[in-house]
Amino acid sequence: MTRNQLEVPSGVGSGVMLDVLQGFVHELRAAGLPVSMTENLDAMRAVEHISLSERETFREVLAATLVKHFRHRRAFDTVFDVYFALYSGGIGEDGEGDGEGGDGEARDESGGVPGQQGSGGSGEGMSNEELAEMLLSALMNMDREQLRQLAAMAVQRFAGMEPGRPVGGTYYLYRTLRQLDYDALAEKMMQQGGPPGQPGEDEPDDPLADRFQREEFEARLKEFRELVEAEIRRRLVADRGVEAMARTLRKPLPEDVDFMHASREEMQQLQHAIEPLTRALAARLAQRRRRRNRGTLDFRQTVRHSLSYGGVPAEPKFRHPKPSKPEIMVVADISGSVASFARFTLQFVYAMAGQFSKVRSWVFIDGIDEVTRFFDESNELTEAVHRVNTEADVVWVDGHSDYGHAFEVFHDRHLHEITPKTAIILLGDARNNYHATQHWVLKELRQKARRLYWLNPEPRGYWDTGDSVVSEYGVHCDGVYECRNLRQLERFVAAVIEA
Numbered sequence: 184m185t186r187n188q189l190e191v192p193s194g195v196g197s198g199v200m201l202d203v204l205q206g207f208v209h210e211l212r213a214a215g216l217p218v219s220m221t222e223n224l225d226a227m228r229a230v231e232h233i234s235l236s237e238r239e240t241f242r243e244v245l246a247a248t249l250v251k252h253f254r255h256r257r258a259f260d261t262v263f264d265v266y267f268a269l270y271s272g273g274i275g276e277d278g279e280g281d282g283e284g285g286d287g288e289a290r291d292e293s294g295g296v297p298g299q300q301g302s303g304g305s306g307e308g309m310s311n312e313e314l315a316e317m318l319l320s321a322l323m324n325m326d327r328e329q330l331r332q333l334a335a336m337a338v339q340r341f342a343g344m345e346p347g348r349p350v351g352g353t354y355y356l357y358r359t360l361r362q363l364d365y366d367a368l369a370e371k372m373m374q375q376g377g378p379p380g381q382p383g384e385d386e387p388d389d390p391l392a393d394r395f396q397r398e399e400f401e402a403r404l405k406e407f408r409e410l411v412e413a414e415i416r417r418r419l420v421a422d423r424g425v426e427a428m429a430r431t432l433r434k435p436l437p438e439d440v441d442f443m444h445a446s447r448e449e450m451q452q453l454q455h456a457i458e459p460l461t462r463a464l465a466a467r468l469a470q471r472r473r474r475r476n477r478g479t480l481d482f483r484q485t486v487r488h489s490l491s492y493g494g495v496p497a498e499p500k501f502r503h504p505k506p507s508k509p510e511i512m513v514v515a516d517i518s519g520s521v522a523s524f525a526r527f528t529l530q531f532v533y534a535m536a537g538q539f540s541k542v543r544s545w546v547f548i549d550g551i552d553e554v555t556r557f558f559d560e561s562n563e564l565t566e567a568v569h570r571v572n573t574e575a576d577v578v579w580v581d582g583h584s585d586y587g588h589a590f591e592v593f594h595d596r597h598l599h600e601i602t603p604k605t606a607i608i609l610l611g612d613a614r615n616n617y618h619a620t621q622h623w624v625l626k627e628l629r630q631k632a633r634r635l636y637w638l639n640p641e642p643r644g645y646w647d648t649g650d651s652v653v654s655e656y657g658v659h660c661d662g663v664y665e666c667r668n669l670r671q672l673e674r675f676v677a678a679v680i681e682a
Contacts, residue, residue: 204230207266211249214258215436218249235267242267254437254456261434264413268420311362314340318363319371322403334410337363342415346422352415359411365404372400438669442524443640453527454565456669461534508540509606509633514593516611517577518548518584524640524666525610529571530564531672532608540604546571547589550579584614586652587621594624598631606634609660612641613653620652625659635659638666638675 204227211218226248235241242263250259309317314336321329338344341362342355360366373396435441437456440449484500492498513532515525529544536542543555552575561567579588601607607628629635637660639646639653646653657663664675 201227203266207245207262208249210262210266211259214262214434215439216249216255216258217251222249238267254452254459258434258436264416265420268413268417309336311340315363318407319368319375322368322372322400322407323375325403327406330407331410334407335414338411338414338418344415344418344422352412352419355415356408356412359415360408365408368404369397369400372403373397435668438673440669441667442527443521443667445523450523453669454530457527457530457534457564461531510541510602510604511539511543512597512601512605512607512632513542513544514551514589514607514609515544515546516548516584516586517546517572517575518582521610521612521640522572526568526572527669528608528610528638528666528672529558530568531669531676533558533564533567535676544571545593546575546577547586547593548577548579548582549585549588550577551589551592552576583616584611585618586611586613586615586656587619587624590624591621594627598627601628601631603631603633605632606636607632609635609637609656610640611637612639612651613637613646613656614650615652617650620655622652622655622659625656629659629661634661636661636675637663638672639663640667641665642667 208218208223208226226245229244229248230241233241233244242260245263246256246259250256314333317329318333318337320326321333337359338355341359343358344355373393437449437452440453442453445453479502481500481502485496485498488498488500489496511532513529515529517525525546532544533542542558543553544558545551545553554571554575557570557574558564558567561570579585609625625635637653637656641651643665645651653663662678664671666672666675
């Protein structure tokens with residue numbers, strides 16, 4: 184693709200736009216999205232046929248060529264909004280939108296051209312009440328172009344943005360919407376009786392129609408809020424630069440979110456990510472297992488098939504054994520901050536249950552209880568995990584972690600149930616509150632089991648500090664793994680199944 188083939192806004196060099204595209208791809212990779220060179224070239228070819236002035240179409244074209252999984256779309260949209268913020272519409276000193284990229288002139292932080300004065304774009308000659316009336320009218324008529332200009336005027340007037348000030352966009356958004364009395368706008372729109380052609384105040388009350396009308400107005404307000412956010416982002420990018428803003432707004436992908444420090448919103452993303460992730464992993468592992476277990480040579484079938492080649496055994500035939508599936512025993516610490524780690528690991532393992540011949544689970548704090556029954560009796564994994572957290576008998580003395588006692592009880596009750604097909608997975612940070620470790624239990628478990636693994640949600644730098652005794656247990660394990668997110672958990676489960 185030659186540089187003059189890429190359609191760009193007037194005043195913006197095609198070479199500059201290609202540099203922006205390359206920076207965009209680089210930031211996607213930095214955010215964790217797997218973008219290959221081939222996909223990069225596909226994106227460059229695709230944008231030959233679309234102009235950046237068609238912003239949403241341009242976004243979808245890049246998403247179609249660069250995004251592999253729906254979980255990555257949110258990160259893609261964040262990077263797109265930052266990298267192409269300077270090519271979105273704002274307002275100029277004359278009150279008109281400066282277009283998709285503008286005319287290339289430098290503008291100050293208020294949106295006007297430095298050194299020029301004007302009242303049209305900034306609304307300097309307009310009172311706050313008049314601005315509010317214009318906004319309400321634009322919302323009622325859903326005039327998107329006027330809403331875009333009003334959003335820019337509101338940011339310029341109310342956000343109080345200062346060049347170089349290290350303040351995030353959320354602060355400026357709050358200041359702007361508060362001055363516009365954003366929360367009361369829906370009620371004001373309802374009082375006006377809806378858009379032209381809709382029933383007004385004189386019509387009989389219709390709860391269903393009122394509900395639909397309110398939802399429509401709330402959707403319009405959400406669109407206006409997004410316009411305000413876009414204008415704030417555009418000005419921040421112009422002030423701080425694309426790379427700095429990208430680093431500020433960058434968020435981890437769902438599979439890279441730390442279990443132990445996830446926000447409520449990130450927790451919900453993890454919940455949604457588990458099931459499709461396990462389905463894809465299960466299919467990949469089943470295929471890999473079939474290829475690996477080719478079996479022994481079937482001499483009779485090989486000779487019989489060779490008749491079609493004149494007796495030459497050109498295609499050897501093999502007996503395909505049924506691949507054995509390991510039994511899994513999961514023993515998880517659910518005390519304190521590691522509880523969220525144990526919850527997601529249990530959900531992941533049970534979602535992968537089709538890859539194991541049997542899955543059994545225990546949870547402990549200073550006492551230990553088998554919780555396999557909760558998963559067998561519940562239709563939903565989240566319901567089963569809730570029962571684990573509320574009904575499991577895991578307190579022996581004071582409810583503080585005591586790995587040694589929990590392991591000793593597990594040994595006494597279940598050692599005879601461990602077979603050479605059993606893989607045992609221990610989950611926890613190994614912070615034992617300075618109790619006796621009873622590490623000999625793991626030695627005996629390892630002697631009877633097929634494999635013994637330990638998953639630790641803490642960073643490796645924290646291991647064996649304070650009351651952590653992970654190394655005392657680790658010497659008896661086939662492997663001790665740092666497991667802080669879904670990506671690491673996925674890799675571990677794949678390794679266990681293939682072992």
